[in-house]
Amino acid sequence: MTDPALQLEGAAVRFGARTLWSDVSISLERGEFLAVLGPNGAGKSTFLKVLLGLQRLSAGTAQVLGKPVRRGSHRVGYIPQHHQLELETPLRARDLVALGLEGHKYGLPWVSHKARARIDDLLDQVGARDYAQRPVGVLSGGEQQRLRAAQALAGNPGLLLCDEPLHSLDLNHQRAITELIRRQAVDRGAAVVFVTHEINPVIEHVDRVLYFARGAHRVGTVQEVMRSEVLSELYQSPVEVIEHKGRLVVMGEHSEGTHHD
Numbered sequence: 255m256t257d258p259a260l261q262l263e264g265a266a267v268r269f270g271a272r273t274l275w276s277d278v279s280i281s282l283e284r285g286e287f288l289a290v291l292g293p294n295g296a297g298k299s300t301f302l303k304v305l306l307g308l309q310r311l312s313a314g315t316a317q318v319l320g321k322p323v324r325r326g327s328h329r330v331g332y333i334p335q336h337h338q339l340e341l342e343t344p345l346r347a348r349d350l351v352a353l354g355l356e357g358h359k360y361g362l363p364w365v366s367h368k369a370r371a372r373i374d375d376l377l378d379q380v381g382a383r384d385y386a387q388r389p390v391g392v393l394s395g396g397e398q399q400r401l402r403a404a405q406a407l408a409g410n411p412g413l414l415l416c417d418e419p420l421h422s423l424d425l426n427h428q429r430a431i432t433e434l435i436r437r438q439a440v441d442r443g444a445a446v447v448f449v450t451h452e453i454n455p456v457i458e459h460v461d462r463v464l465y466f467a468r469g470a471h472r473v474g475t476v477q478e479v480m481r482s483e484v485l486s487e488l489y490q491s492p493v494e495v496i497e498h499k500g501r502l503v504v505m506g507e508h509s510e511g512t513h514h515d
């Protein structure tokens with residue numbers, strides 16, 4: 255039996271007197287797609303930081319691919335939240351993708367034929383071949399974001415962590431990147447943790463939802479969590495979830511995502 259891709263037991267993060275979230279227990283199998291939802295400041299990115307080994311738990315345990323979390327695991331791919339790279343960043347677009355290949359993290363002196371083919375393939379898949387030779391700093395936000403997705407997939411990760419990866423992408427590229435992420439899960443058996451404010455673009459791929467709000471959380475299938483009574487209880491105020499042509503419209507979500515002890 256293979257280890258779960260991700261396993262948290264009684265996990266909590268506290269900053270001083272503030273409990274961001276607590277008592278999170280979840281196990282994710284290879285190939286599973288978890289959407290992480292919740293209002294601003296609810297602790298979604300912090301959840302990813304825990305899995306990246308960048309944020310210590312205040313209680314509980316976290317294991318990734320059968321081992322305690324640690325920084326810099328090449329089995330973990332990460333698409334960070336969008337931020338514009340500096341104009342002067344001394345990398346071409348294809349170099350950014352190459353950085354995702356194991357063994358290329360500390361410089362780019364020599365790229366094997368096989369690695370070059372893999373980079374070309376990824377550049378094609380994210381539609382970045384045309385700007386592969388351009389300096390990354392001059393590229394648009396969406397163009398950079400597509401390269402980050404390719405970089406995260408380059409090392410064939412067993413766990414793929416995505417922090418709002420569709421942000422700043424047009425509809426066509428949203429679909430292309432979503433399809434790439436889905437294939438990593440379905441064809442290559444990676445577990446996906448997908449932080450998003452908007453579940454609809456990925457709803458057909460989501461196996462389970464982890465919803466954070468007001469220091470509490472719920473875990474379950476889309477049908478179990480994305481319901482008026484469940485979210486109203488979580489937000490402690492009326493929230494209405496309406497299904498319309500396969501899309502979910504959530505009305506009455508508050509922006510306040512945290513509480514103070």
Ligand SMILES: Nc1ncnc2c1ncn2[C@@H]1O[C@H](COP(=O)(O)OP(=O)(O)OP(=O)(O)O)[C@@H](O)[C@H]1O
Nearest residue numbers: 269274292293294295296297298299300301511512
């Ligand atoms: N090291 C830290 N020390 C104190 N507070 C922190 C620290 N890291 C994060 N926080 C706080 O924890 C809260 C949760 O942040 P996080 O980035 O996880 O939220 P989020 O759900 O991803 O929000 P958004 O949707 O806005 O991206 C924020 O209020 C943030 O200021």
